[in-house]
Amino acid sequence: MVRELKQSRFLYYLVKGLFRGALSLYFKIRVRGLDGRSLPTPLIVASNHCSHLDPPLVGSFFPGELCYLAKEELFQNPFMGWMLTHLGACPVRREDAQGAGGVMRLMLKILRDGRSLLIFPEGTRSLDGRLKPLEEGVAFLSLKANVPILPVFVRGTFEAFPKGAKMPRRGSITLNFGEIITPEPFVDANGNGKEARGKLLSTLEESLRGLGRDL
Template sequence: MSIQTATRMVLTPISRVAFRPVVEGREHIPPDGPLILAANHLSFLDSFIIPLMTPRRVAFLAKAEYFTGTGLKGRLTRSLLTGLDAIPVQRGGHRTAQESLELALEVLNQGGAFGIHPEGSRSRDGRLYRGRTGVAWLALASGAPVVPVAVLGTDRIQPVGARLPRPGRITVRFGAPLRFEQPPGISVGRARRQVTDDIMAAIQHLSGQQPAEAFNDLALTP
């Protein structure tokens, strides 16, 4: 049995008891083939909950520091992230962000599912921030469908700054898949912006969050 299978077998029932998740739209998840899950981001917990509530393995990017911690907490975090197919990345500038996207593209080219938070970092005030165009880069480069995802309640269960989650109820909503192609007659940059805005509009429709009409300055990805 792989560590990924074992991790899901252990964490899925625990999360169902602790967080009493309501999962909607699971039928929108294709059973195989490349897939991008584009989700809002309210809590550190989001990248754990989405893979556990999705009926297939999903890879996410995670800060490399999470894989190098020491002591019991460090070993536990590293084991959980490895078991959930997290990909360690260094935080940095544009070059580092592009390298992260290329790692994600490898997952998609191998027929896997990849999760991304287009806002780049957790919302501190509950609003939905503008998406960075990395998600559009992935969608146009891979041709993979994009399933918008809204995760609600994780900001109450583990707010920014909280060391551990507390029991509560969460909701995960999967929307209908979106497909994109490079439109003729417009620049690549403009196309990526339009695709990203369409994806964020679909997430906002699912989450009901107030749009921030601004970028999250703490974002990790472009």
């Protein structure tokens, strides 16, 4: 069973500040596409995924509050588990992720409760740093909850901390935020949900690839 997220606003911003400070000391971080923007809430933030660094990076530098799901193994260290929990992470067991139903229900509940959600639509980390085909769950959530998507492409985390690495290497990391994708234009008046999800997913993938080419 997936555990429901319990989040303290005070601890969220405390831990977010600690993560942001530590990451900024270790890496040279640049954030593009957020200056002067007013972002709606709730919002789905959809990012490429190359490293365990991606969730705390996006969560720390996104201006508002974000929730996200993370593998239960990441919470095995009590201190790291405490930090991740108060940064908005909710642990998910491997069998829950395979079943998917409980995970989707939890994410829908988060959005319907008015909270924003960080999603990695590739489903798992890239093994070569390139964007993998997107899974349609992000499009389903956007259409079902009527919540817009904010794409973000993260460059540099694959080089800093790829899958299998023991420790992150110092380097430059850029977070490139794109234009918001609203679900309304993709709603099919004839009720063809699969076609609507496919068109929305293609638009998101094109946006992420474009953001990556800009870096």
